[in-house]
Amino acid sequence: MNDNIKLKKIVEDLNIEIVYLSSDYENVKIISSNLNKPGLQLVGHHVELASNKILVIDQQEWYFIDEQNSESRFALMQQFSNYKIPAIIFLSNNEVFEEIIEFVKQANISLFSTKENFFNFSTKFKNYFEFELAPVTRIHGVLLDVFGVGVLITGESGIGKSETALDLISRGSRLISDDSVIIKKFGDRLIGTSPPITKYFMELRGVGIIDVQSTFGVGSVMGSKDVDIIVNLEKWDKNKEYERLGIEDHYKEILNKKIVEYNIPVRPGRHNALIVEMATKAFKQKEIGINAALELNSKIINYKKHDKNS
Numbered sequence: 001m002n003d004n005i006k007l008k009k010i011v012e013d014l015n016i017e018i019v020y021l022s023s024d025y026e027n028v029k030i031i032s033s034n035l036n037k038p039g040l041q042l043v044g045h046h047v048e049l050a051s052n053k054i055l056v057i058d059q060q061e062w063y064f065i066d067e068q069n070s071e072s073r074f075a076l077m078q079q080f081s082n083y084k085i086p087a088i089i090f091l092s093n094n095e096v097f098e099e100i101i102e103f104v105k106q107a108n109i110s111l112f113s114t115k116e117n118f119f120n121f122s123t124k125f126k127n128y129f130e131f132e133l134a135p136v137t138r139i140h141g142v143l144l145d146v147f148g149v150g151v152l153i154t155g156e157s158g159i160g161k162s163e164t165a166l167d168l169i170s171r172g173s174r175l176i177s178d179d180s181v182i183i184k185k186f187g188d189r190l191i192g193t194s195p196p197i198t199k200y201f202m203e204l205r206g207v208g209i210i211d212v213q214s215t216f217g218v219g220s221v222m223g224s225k226d227v228d229i230i231v232n233l234e235k236w237d238k239n240k241e242y243e244r245l246g247i248e249d250h251y252k253e254i255l256n257k258k259i260v261e262y263n264i265p266v267r268p269g270r271h272n273a274l275i276v277e278m279a280t281k282a283f284k285q286k287e288i289g290i291n292a293a294l295e296l297n298s299k300i301i302n303y304k305k306h307d308k309n310s
Contacts, residue, residue, distance in 0.1 A: 004029040005132050007087055011112065014128060016089065019096050020104050020111040028086050028110065030054065033129035035122055037061070038080065051084045057100075058091040058118040065097060073099035085109055092117045131191075134184040135255050143181045143192040143225060145174040146280045150192065150225040152181065152259075153276065155233035159266055162202050164233065167273035174222045175212045178202040183227060185255040190227040229260045229283050231276050236267035249286075 007028040011018065022028070036055045057065070065073055077100060088104060090096050093115040104111040114121060141154040142165040151173075153161045162178055169175055177194030178201065184191050194200070200213045200221045213221045230252055251258040262279045266272060 002133060004031045005129065006030075007110065009132075010125075010128070014114075014124065017113045018110075019090075019113055020101055022104070022108045022110045024108070025110050030086055030129075033126040035118075035125065036083075036085070037118065052086060055080060055083075055085045055088045056091055056118060056121070057088065057094070059094070062090070062092070062094040065100075070099055073097055074103055077103040081107055087112060089114060089121075091121055131184060131186050134186045136182060136184045137255055139181050139183060139254070140179065141181055142178050143176040143194075143227065144168055145176065145222050145225050146277060147173075147284065149280045149283060150176075150228040151276060151280055152192065152227050152230045153233065154230060155266075156235075158205075159233045159235065160272060161233060162204055164272040164276060166202065166204065168276060169212060169216055169220050171273060171277070174220055174225075175200060175202070176222050176225045178212075183254060185257060188257070190254055190257055190259065191224055192227050193224045227254065227259060229262065229280065231279055232261055232263045233266050233272065234263060236265040240265075 006026070007030055008026050010016070010030060032053050034053055036053045037058065038055060038061060065076060068076065085107075087110045088100070090100075090111075090113045093113070096111065096113055101111060103109075116124070139152065139154065140157075141152050142161045144151050144153070144165055146168060153165060155161050165173075165175065165178060176192055177198070179198065180195055182193045182195060184193075200211060202210050202212055204210060232252075249260050250263070252261040253259070260283060264272065264275055264279070
């Protein structure tokens with residue numbers, strides 16, 4: 001697992017404005033989600049900064065630098081030369097001083113600007129950093145949003161995953177990824193996305209590749225979704241015992257997290273999309289404490305007790 005992110009990727013993903021790029025910009029790697037905010041250092045306090053962390057200039061620092069003359073501004077920045085700063089970012093849409101630009105050119109440090117203040121930027125940066133470096137896996141399947149629930153459809157090749165997904169999309173569900181699903185563990189959540197190159201595309205045997213967004217509209221797709229349940233499609237086996245009541249949930253582990261899994265036997269005449277929708281609704285009901293199987297079981301037990309005593 002990677003323990004760093006390229007500066008170029010961060011700048012592109014977070015839409016940070018470029019002011020100046022160092023000669024080694026494309027090779028610079030960021031190893032920490034923590035940011036250096038040099039308020040005390042600027043006013044003369046001897047406090048060590050952490051090396052190899054992005055330096056940010058927010059309102060407080062900007063006002064102090066603004067009060068200095070040109071020579072002092074340059075000198076203020078020179079004190080940071082020994083800390084191996086990978087980049088400097090001006091926050092809150094503040095003006096970037098010419099002396100700072102001159103400094104980064106001499107020091108070969110990339111310089112950027114953003115409209116966000118320290119709190120908003122640091123929060124977004126930390127979340128982004130942790131998500132990018134989160135444990136990750138790829139699963140062969142289709143991920144959709146069905147009634148607000150993240151449904152991962154799995155099954156062997158040719159079982160009808162994409163066809164079932166297409167039927168669900170035509171009924172109002174939204175596609176996140178077809179064929180290959182990237183899943184990251186972020187805290188206690190499993191978040192699924194699509195590989196960039198196949199985003200919003202589906203492969204249908206006998207038809208070919210279709211662009212879901214162009215075909216069904218922007219409301220038919222999503223960029224990411226938590227994986228809440230797994231629906232595994234499998235060939236009908238007359239010798240296998242399938243779940244008939246649904247009293248007990250079955251689980252599958254992904255990245256050491258248990259996810260509810262429904263094993264759905266596939267055979268001609270079964271409306272797979274409708275069954276997936278019912279599995280999703282059953283899951284949502286259980287989330288709020290409604291379990292139809294337990295209710296029916298309880299009624300049967302009570303009926304038998306009443307019948308025995310009568």
